[in-house]
Amino acid sequence: MTARRRVAPKLPRKGPGPCIRTVGNGDMFAMHVISLCIPTYNRASLLSELLDSILEQDCVDAVEIVISDDASTDATALTAEAYRPRFRHFKFISQPANIGIDGNFLAVVAAATSPYIWLMGDDDRLEPGGLRRLLEAIERWPQAVGFTLGVLDYDVTMSRPVGVRATPPTQVMTGATAVFSSMPELLGFMSALVVKRDHWNSAIADPTIGAVRNYYVQVVILGRILGESGQWGVIQTPCVGFRTGNDQLQARHGWLDRLKIDAQAYGEIADLLFPHAPETRAVIRRRIFNAHIMARITNAKTMPAPTEGVASAIVFLAKTYGTLPAFWTRALPMLLAPKWSIRSARGFYKKYIRSSGARRASLGRSASGH
Template structure:
């Protein structure tokens, strides 16, 4: 009998997936399976998986003929699973030694949901950016009357899908297709109605590879609209709990909009597509002007602000310098002088 299915979704990550598999496969036991859903990769992913299957015949691989998006592929993975529980696994992050055994231990309590903590590292796993994402350590448990407490505690870590271990029957009872295209189908599933029993484990069982997300070019759409929509439309949670996670839409926060612009995530296209037809009030001229501000000078200014605040190895500063199309010689020089050695975009 399979107790736990580790459900990985991948697409064109041949250069990363092997390291992820190396962190998972040695931890498997006969009642834990690993399956990989490949969303029509065009690189050498099938060959990489084939090499691992020769040594681990229990590794199941499903190659899709067409790509149906990350949300649909995770839903397919759960559908292929044989386990009572499914751990939704990214294709480029790493499990800590003993992580599977720790989750398996928590599943003995028969919860509907388990969330685990993770550290955040740079794309090469050379630098620790954030030692933990949860604000607490230890284990917290939630019952039928703890919906708001659960939402507030879970919100931050749920933005990372690899934290999520869900009972398969809980997943299948939810309207998953409603959340396709959000990039956070798991959040839609969890917040569709509060779980009757949940555990949040404040132990860092994973290492996140930061700055490598495939949805990076769409970060404004995702963080300014998809993510808030999932929070605001959650059912069974109070408005106070929702506001604790999302006090206001990010596009109403000038600091966040400056950050989006400096990262190359916001410009004229995003303004026309997402904001031009909204009721913006006094924010309209500001947001319209922000879309036209030259990106490179703003990038230099944003880099200086991170340096002045000593946030050199915060994920925000790392992403700004490494991932923005506006990264330039001057901003990289500032970053190198401040100690951010991996300053090339």
């Protein structure tokens, strides 16, 4: 099926700014429309950056903030509570014991009460105007069960753009096959996902959802929501800023196990959602390899520290992706090449090739006058 186009300082609360658009006889944003759902763990300082970026949006009163703290041992609770008076709609949940990434993910969404839920990483941020772009898309396409949002990648300090995620043009797609064939690599990034809450709640009633423990439970839920005829909106303009170099799973497991998590999780998801569609599974497999797997390899080969586990990575990838020509022409040569050569080639590509994400981010920033 083809896509069919159609502890933070207690500062005074900032006003919401003008909310111009109305629906029917009243203000569209008189009540909160979107629950910004933030699962968090031990990231107090980064959480405050995210909340500040939300406060900078106009129409902030259209948002309900829902934070679920997964038994953090830092100042997360104090940081979050300092923001309570600055938001009109605010919930903070403190889990008595750590329930894991997938469990905390489901818990924060379960506490939301808005018609739409926006899943948000605790170390990311909203781009200027991102909230309004989403609200306008919701008004334009009320039939859409959810949205994928454009993403601008930053360095670890969030001070310098380093890339723009390749996102399809702004449009509406129909059905899980069209969405997963066009952008499966974008569906795992939760900060770029918005879903109708009632559809989410219906989907998680499926008992197979509770058995998913691969760190990407949201992707399975989206597939269930879409089915054959669900409509999915795409907003290409960046609405979210992503902090690179801050992956908790990689810090915990190392680059090779992090790579395996992506490969195995998306393989499981493809089998679960498309058991009778080998063509769709093949497309997902190829796109995940080209996006996630190659990114993991590139990061491992350009980081300053020695890249451990190259031989194990070659064996694993040969078994998992050996039938893909790109494994032999791209992944294997990169894994075997000296690190200095990969760093040099990567630097040249990012600086001079206009199609690179870094170059597009630089050109976009220059065009906007930043």
